[in-house]
Structures are given as C-alpha cells and as structure tokens.
Amino acid sequence: MKKLALLGASLLLMLSSAVFAEEHADAALTHAKEAVEHGKAGHAPVLVEHAEASLAHAKKAVEVAKGENKTHLEAGVKALEEAIKHGKMGHADVATKSAEEAVTHIQAGDK
Numbered sequence: 111m112k113k114l115a116l117l118g119a120s121l122l123l124m125l126s127s128a129v130f131a132e133e134h135a136d137a138a139l140t141h142a143k144e145a146v147e148h149g150k151a152g153h154a155p156v157l158v159e160h161a162e163a164s165l166a167h168a169k170k171a172v173e174v175a176k177g178e179n180k181t182h183l184e185a186g187v188k189a190l191e192e193a194i195k196h197g198k199m200g201h202a203d204v205a206t207k208s209a210e211e212a213v214t215h216i217q218a219g220d221k
Contacts, residue, residue: 141163179219
C-alpha cells in the first residue's frame with residue numbers, strides 16, 4: 111500500500127511540474143509577443159517592459175522543463191536577454207528580431 115501511495119505521489123508531482131512549466135511558458139510567450147508588437151511600432155521602452163516580464167516567466171519555465179523543451183526555453187531566455195539589452199539602448203529593430211527569436215523558441219519549448 112505504501113508503494114502505491116508513493117507511486118501516486120510521484121506521478122502527481124511529475125504532472126504538476128509539467129503544468130507549472132506550461133503556465134509559465136504560456137505567460138512568457140504572451141509577453142514576448144507583446145514585446146515584438148511594440149518593437150515593430152518602434153516602442154523600445156515598452157518592448158523592454160514586456161521582454162523583462164517574459165524573461166521572468168521563461169526562467170521559471172526552464173527550472174522545471176526537461177529535454178528538448180528545456181533547451182528551447184533556455185535559448186528563448188538568451189534571446190530575451192538580448193532583446194532587453196538592445197531595447198535599453200533604443201535599438202528597437204534589433205531588439206524586435208531578438209524578441210521574435212524568443213517567441214520561436216518559447217513556442218517550441220511549450221509542447
């Protein structure tokens with residue numbers, strides 16, 4: 111009976127970790143898309159705001175992701191960091207390209 115309870119608890123923990131990662135990846139994706147939209151409009155400061163929010167969620171998703179999903183989310187984190195760096199310099203065009211790259215990686219990692 112104890113083995114069954116342990117097995118059930120382990121399964122529940124694994125499933126909750128996947129849901130936790132998915133929720134953060136979804137939030138990261140939403141903010142990354144907003145960053146892209148504002149970047150295309152030339153609004154570098156607003157791009158930075160959304161990219162920073164996306165980065166916070168993406169880092170949380172990386173903590174619990176596994177395998178190829180984790181690799182994509184990590185690449186998304188790096189792209190967001192680049193978007194933030196360039197956005198703070200006022201380079202909306204370069205920051206937008208990095209944010210677009212982040213969107214691609216976060217989508218790939220949110221499967």
